[in-house]
Amino acid sequence: MAEEHDAVENDAITLSNVTKTVLTADGPKSLLKDVTLHFEQGGIYGVIGLGGAGKSTLLKLIDGRLTPTSGTVTVLGENLAKLDKPALARFRTQISRAGVFPAFDEERTVLESVAIAAGEAEDADRPDEAARAKALRLLREVSLRSQKDAHPSQLSGGELQRAAVARAFASSPKILLFDEVTAAQDHIEGREILRLIQQFARESGATVVLATHEIATVKEICDHIIVLDRGLVVEEGSTFSVLADPQTDQTRVFMEAVSSLGKVDALLAGHDPVVDLRPGQKLIRLRYVHEDVSEPLVSLITRKFGIDVNIMLADVQIVGKYPIGGIVGVFEGPERNIRDAVAFLRSKKVRVEVLAEN
Numbered sequence: 001m002a003e004e005h006d007a008v009e010n011d012a013i014t015l016s017n018v019t020k021t022v023l024t025a026d027g028p029k030s031l032l033k034d035v036t037l038h039f040e041q042g043g044i045y046g047v048i049g050l051g052g053a054g055k056s057t058l059l060k061l062i063d064g065r066l067t068p069t070s071g072t073v074t075v076l077g078e079n080l081a082k083l084d085k086p087a088l089a090r091f092r093t094q095i096s097r098a099g100v101f102p103a104f105d106e107e108r109t110v111l112e113s114v115a116i117a118a119g120e121a122e123d124a125d126r127p128d129e130a131a132r133a134k135a136l137r138l139l140r141e142v143s144l145r146s147q148k149d150a151h152p153s154q155l156s157g158g159e160l161q162r163a164a165v166a167r168a169f170a171s172s173p174k175i176l177l178f179d180e181v182t183a184a185q186d187h188i189e190g191r192e193i194l195r196l197i198q199q200f201a202r203e204s205g206a207t208v209v210l211a212t213h214e215i216a217t218v219k220e221i222c223d224h225i226i227v228l229d230r231g232l233v234v235e236e237g238s239t240f241s242v243l244a245d246p247q248t249d250q251t252r253v254f255m256e257a258v259s260s261l262g263k264v265d266a267l268l269a270g271h272d273p274v275v276d277l278r279p280g281q282k283l284i285r286l287r288y289v290h291e292d293v294s295e296p297l298v299s300l301i302t303r304k305f306g307i308d309v310n311i312m313l314a315d316v317q318i319v320g321k322y323p324i325g326g327i328v329g330v331f332e333g334p335e336r337n338i339r340d341a342v343a344f345l346r347s348k349k350v351r352v353e354v355l356a357e358n
């Protein structure tokens with residue numbers, strides 16, 4: 001399948017069998033192991049993993065700050081290993097990046113910093129009128145117009161991060177790399193920052209790669225997810241498919257953090273009275289793992305099969321346009337009717353687990 005690993009025309013970024021190994025006091029350590037990934041132009045990609053998984057390393061390989069030990073990194077049609085220093089510098093003007101604590105020049109106003117990014121490289125320090133106008137427009141979009149003449153230390157962390165998003169898009173980059181940009185923000189600020197990234201990305205057609213340890217972040221705006229675990233890509237795909245039906249423990253751990261459906265396992269293990277069943281009752285977990293579950297299935301089965309469903313836990317979130325998650329409920333009624341209801345749910349592509357019965 002060698003050709004599958006080659007750069008594809010539609011790709012903004014291709015990593016083919018990339019390994020990055022560094023020497024540490026304990027010997028060689030592989031930060032990334034045989035990573036093959038395709039990032040299509042215009043996609044918003046979330047790279048998720050725990051601390052040390054290799055997320056930042058991946059971003060640094062994409063913009064040429066690191067070189068792979070083996071394998072190939074192809075970005076915007078260029079094999080980065082083949083670029084000399086000036087070519088690499090030119091190449092990097094097409095990429096923007098922002099990190100957890102954005103660095104701004106304290107001597108300049110926010111407007112000046114964003115205008116410099118918006119300006120042509122040659123007159124970097126003296127942005128022209130067009131660059132200033134663009135910067136002003138971007139600052140208005142990130143709700144910082146009234147603070148345009150503020151210096152960085154006069155802005156809150158969230159405001160500075162919004163300024164960083166404006167600056168990142170100011171140069172009209174083809175690729176943007178965001179490393180934990182919401183990690184230092186509160187929930188509301190974080191969502192606003194993500195919304196802005198999504199809006200600017202859609203308007204400009206840029207490719208975004210967002211590294212984070214928070215599943216909520218990727219769920220919010222990413223259309224693709226890459227799950228990294230200790231240097232390995234353990235799962236990847238559309239955000240819906242990865243989150244609705246995780247195939248690895250690593251992804252499940254991330255999902256458990258934001259879903260209440262797993263709580264029932266602890267209740268069962270602890271013989272909690274809540275999960276004590278009367279004769280004829282079954283404790284059943286339903287999970288929505290396909291994109292086409294839209295009918296009100298619970299009310300449907302109670303009517304259609306003449307059973308009762310007492311919902312104990314429910315956790316349904318909309319990802320993209322579709323519900324993921326599910327419910328845990330006590331099903332009660334004639335054995336046969338429950339069996340038919342379960343078969344019906346399965347035919348509707350709902351995953352059904354009978355957790356306990358009496």
Ligand SMILES: Nc1ncnc2c1ncn2[C@@H]1O[C@H](COP(=O)(O)OP(=O)(O)O)[C@@H](O)[C@H]1O
Nearest residue numbers: 022024031049050051052053054055056057058
């Ligand atoms: N230059 C280096 N030398 C040795 N170890 C490194 C180096 N850079 C990163 N690491 C280690 O590699 C692992 C992956 O790092 P990183 O890509 O920053 O992970 P993440 O961003 O997912 O937290 C971490 O354990 C980190 O300590």
Ligand SMILES: [Mg+2]
Nearest residue numbers: 055056057179
């Ligand atoms: Mg990191």
